[in-house]
Amino acid sequence: MFFILSKLLLLAFSPGLWLLALLVAAMVARPAGRWRGRWLGAALLLLLLGGNNALVNSATLVWELPPVPLAAVAPADAAVLLTGITAEGKSPHDRVYLNSGADRLTNALWLYRAGRVRRIIISGGSNALHPVPGRTSEARQLSTLLRLAGVPPSAILLEERSRNTRENALYTKQLLASHPAIKSLVLVTSAFHERRALGCFAKVGLHPVPFPAGYRSTDPSQGLSYWLLPSLDALSRWGRLLHELVGYAAYKVRGYC
Numbered sequence: 001m002f003f004i005l006s007k008l009l010l011l012a013f014s015p016g017l018w019l020l021a022l023l024v025a026a027m028v029a030r031p032a033g034r035w036r037g038r039w040l041g042a043a044l045l046l047l048l049l050g051g052n053n054a055l056v057n058s059a060t061l062v063w064e065l066p067p068v069p070l071a072a073v074a075p076a077d078a079a080v081l082l083t084g085i086t087a088e089g090k091s092p093h094d095r096v097y098l099n100s101g102a103d104r105l106t107n108a109l110w111l112y113r114a115g116r117v118r119r120i121i122i123s124g125g126s127n128a129l130h131p132v133p134g135r136t137s138e139a140r141q142l143s144t145l146l147r148l149a150g151v152p153p154s155a156i157l158l159e160e161r162s163r164n165t166r167e168n169a170l171y172t173k174q175l176l177a178s179h180p181a182i183k184s185l186v187l188v189t190s191a192f193h194e195r196r197a198l199g200c201f202a203k204v205g206l207h208p209v210p211f212p213a214g215y216r217s218t219d220p221s222q223g224l225s226y227w228l229l230p231s232l233d234a235l236s237r238w239g240r241l242l243h244e245l246v247g248y249a250a251y252k253v254r255g256y257c
Contacts, residue, residue, distance in 0.1 A: 013242040015242075019046050019235065022042050022046065050234060053231050054226055060217040063192055063195075063245070064212065065212045074209070077181065077183055078120065078182050079117040079211070080121045080186070081188045081189075082168050082197060084104075084190075085138075086141055093135065096141045100214070101214045103213040103214040103215070104190060105146075107188050116186065121172060122143055122146075123168045123172050124139050124168065125139065139159060143156050159172050159175045165193070165197050166200050169201045172204075184209075186208055186210075187201060187209065189212070189213065190212070191215045196257055199256070216240065
């Protein structure tokens with residue numbers, strides 16, 4: 001049930017959906033009534049504030065953990081790569097499709113190629129409510145890409161059961177019980193998700209070094225368009241950030257992180 005509710009949060013905390021609801025409310029309100037103007041005013045305010053790239057970028061910069069230079073990462077036994085970066089709904093299913101979080105994969109590969117980790121643990125089964133029948137786990141799909149990039153199978157470990165961040169931590173802990181030589185870890189996930197992931201891993205007794213990837217923020221700009229021009233993409237970015245903030249709070253309440 002918690003897994004399903006977490007997916008519904010993504011819809012409930014979508015500014016785009018709020019904007020649509022306000023416009024629909026204005027349409028059904030009485031033409032001569034005062035509520036039509038109020039609904040339209042609220043929609044305009046949401047568009048001006050929620051569509052402002054500067055505001056959402058500033059908020060995202062505060063929430064995301066800062067980048068970690070490769071040189072600052074002490075050599076570790078393994079990197080833990082969290083999944084959630086493939087697109088399951090695209091066919092033909094004869095290849096791996098990556099979404100905007102693909103930096104998780106490339107950053108884990110970078111750590112390996114730079115000699116900062118000796119192995120890569122890929123943690124994740126499927127985070128879809130209705131996984132495509134017959135599809136392999138996301139962890140196995142990403143392992144295919146790592147092997148194509150030259151990482152030997154002996155350097156890859158798979159955890160294929162987890163569906164969310166809490167299970168990533170729980171099942172990685174169980175996997176490590178069979179590999180006692182792996183003691184030091186680097187955790188690779190999206191920068192906006194790193195706080196929650198670190199908390200979940202700490203709850204199960206694992207304390208990896210963070211290596212944030214897949215940044216949704218950019219360096220601040222001094223251009224007028226950055227500060228003044230509304231953007232529908234900004235609404236989507238607010239939705240993702242709000243979803244993560246609520247998810248973090250829910251995990252805190254349940255004692256997951």
